[in-house]
Amino acid sequence: MASKERFQTMAKIGLPAEMENLEELLDFVEKEADKAEFPTRRVLEIRLATEEVLVNIFYYAYPETDGDVSISCFVKEDFFVLKILDGGTPFNIMAAPGPDVSSCLSERCVGGLGVHLVKKMTTEARYVRENGQNRLTLVFGKCRQK
Amino acid sequence: MKIHHMGQKKDYKVVGVEGRMDAVSAPEFEEFLNALIDEGALKVIVDFEGLDYISSAGLRSVLITAKKIQSKNGSILVVSLHDTVKEIFEISGFSTIIPIHASVDAALETA
Numbered sequence: 001m002a003s004k005e006r007f008q009t010m011a012k013i014g015l016p017a018e019m020e021n022l023e024e025l026l027d028f029v030e031k032e033a034d035k036a037e038f039p040t041r042r043v044l045e046i047r048l049a050t051e052e053v054l055v056n057i058f059y060y061a062y063p064e065t066d067g068d069v070s071i072s073c074f075v076k077e078d079f080f081v082l083k084i085l086d087g088g089t090p091f092n093i094m095a096a097p098g099p100d101v102s103s104c105l106s107e108r109c110v111g112g113l114g115v116h117l118v119k120k121m122t123t124e125a126r127y128v129r130e131n132g133q134n135r136l137t138l139v140f141g142k143c144r145q146k
Numbered sequence: 147m148k149i150h151h152m153g154q155k156k157d158y159k160v161v162g163v164e165g166r167m168d169a170v171s172a173p174e175f176e177e178f179l180n181a182l183i184d185e186g187a188l189k190v191i192v193d194f195e196g197l198d199y200i201s202s203a204g205l206r207s208v209l210i211t212a213k214k215i216q217s218k219n220g221s222i223l224v225v226s227l228h229d230t231v232k233e234i235f236e237i238s239g240f241s242t243i244i245p246i247h248a249s250v251d252a253a254l255e256t257a
Contacts, residue, residue: 019169019170022168022169022170023168023170026168041229041230044198044199044230045230047199048199048201048234051168051169051201051203052201052202055169055201055202055203099238099239113202113205113206113238114201114202116202116237116238117201117202117234117237117238120237
């Protein structure tokens with residue numbers, strides 16, 4: 001882990017973890033990724049990964065309770081880094097099972113796609129449970145690794 | 147997201163979708179297509195030319211709709227996907243289960 005000075009803090013947003021705040025949270029992330037001069041296509045991929053994580057937090061970290069989610073954006077060297085924190089039920093999206101993307105339509109179960117997309121879109125993703133919080137770090141290079 | 151009727155082409159009802167299909171807007175797509183299916187439309191072309199973004203919630207709605215049409219022996223085709231949207235379809239394995247065509251006309255030629 002690099003020392004803190006090497007991170008350039010850009011911006012932070014915190015809102016109740018509700019579906020009605022999804023667009024505002026995603027617009028914020030998109031604007032910051034734009035400011036970091038990431039390619040348009042990559043900015044959409046960053047938006048996508050963030051949506052998948054947030055929707056999971058809305059459903060699984062706070063299934064029956066209310067709470068907040070915060071997102072901090074950093075730029076570190078050529079990477080755009082998001083730290084997404086919530087105080088809900090311990091939930092590690094990166095350990096959730098993905099879908100079988102090779103099955104045919106009639107067999108395809110509806111679910112698990114979100115985590116699959118997060119893994120595909122991020123350069124690196126790390127989860128820790130710390131101080132009663134789910135802390136997810138998503139790292140994005142300038143291009144998606146295929 | 148905006149969704150609208152684009153008329154009838156041969157046996158197919160054509161529906162256009164614009165903007166972003168995410169967790170907020172995907173239910174609207176599902177409701178719109180459900181209403182169409184309930185009215186008896188079993189051959190549907192979804193034109194995604196104006197679609198800039200799709201997330202798993204959007205894909206899920208497309209999948210649920212496709213399954214519903216398939217269970218009635220109908221067919222659903224998606225056309226005119228942007229490269230970014232097409233890539234999401236491919237990564238998710240959707241491009242092998244839902245027919246994708248370059249345009250409405252191209253879809254009609256092979257349908």
